[in-house]
Amino acid sequence: MKIVVIGATGTVGKAVVEALRDRNEIIKVGSKSGDHQVDIKDAGSIRKLFEKTGRFDALVSTAGKVYFVDFAALTEKEVQVGLRDKLMGQVNLVLIGRDFINDNGSFTLTSGVLTHDPIRFGACASLVNGALEAFVRAAAIELPRGLRINVVSPGVLVESLPTYGDYFRGHEAVPAKRVGSAYLKAVEGRLTGQILSVL
């Protein structure tokens, strides 16, 4: 399969590439690195990306920014960052990617544990993750041509503890390699409309 991985050079993205690369052709995409670049906040940039990659069999997105901010200081501005980037960015990868994906192809997005297990400072992330998971369940029942869509919802990564550990006190961290396996299951299996939690 020809697989486009958005966020391929991030911690999760590297694990995805590692899990998929033996049997597939991987197109690595980053915001600044990789074979191609994309700004997922910009629908035009997404369309240009797919014009460069050409048709593909699977798209994996591990990309998307959200603000972590004390709820007391939270305003619409910080919420909008997550809506435009991690949420609408990934939704647009699907909506625009439909024009470039082959029959029976798959989209695999990324949410995270905060949908159901909130932490302090995490309201924007929870909101965005909850939106992505419900979108995936709904999109799955309407996608044509045998197309599939799933979302991987990882807990905090072992590899991210130095940066994010203080936010996730008491959360059991998961190794990126285990998270990579969930994307492999989504891409090479036949599931659709599923939230693949890795906890």
Add this chain to the structure above:
Amino acid sequence: MKIVVIGATGTVGKAVVEALRDRNEIIKVGSKSGDHQVDIKDAGSIRKLFEKTGRFDALVSTAGKVYFVDFAALTEKEVQVGLRDKLMGQVNLVLIGRDFINDNGSFTLTSGVLTHDPIRFGACASLVNGALEAFVRAAAIELPRGLRINVVSPGVLVESLPTYGDYFRGHEAVPAKRVGSAYLKAVEGRLTGQILSVL
């Protein structure tokens, strides 16, 4: 208690008012009707509303628009309507309402069954509902001063079947009166961070 009900003249809003009015002072708010008007898409309009209502003990929102559209025709434009209106509108009622709500007050928002039980044409609604439910779970753990937040997630209403019945084939409809009781439970009880499903 002094309770601000946004969307008070809608089908759900009327049931909310009915459930709460015996023991409380109700301020009815609509987009065009009610004691006051608000455009929840506009943060400025929300702030002006609360300057008119003055401080309150509870806010209930049953307001918010989303597009129902065939997934094949879905673009960012239709998704954005739901993000700006039902999602960010209700989130802003909380973020701005914090400046006007009394200690131990409560916010009660509205999502819907499509978070977990999607229908054709419903991807925007599912996305927005999922976002609201995750936001409420997260916001609840950070709200100060004994403030609470919950969301009521109703199935399709018996009263809405003439309009929406064709979208919800096979869904068991719920009478608005039962839905009203869930808001009563949220406002007069002490729950927080809960999704109150009425199915």
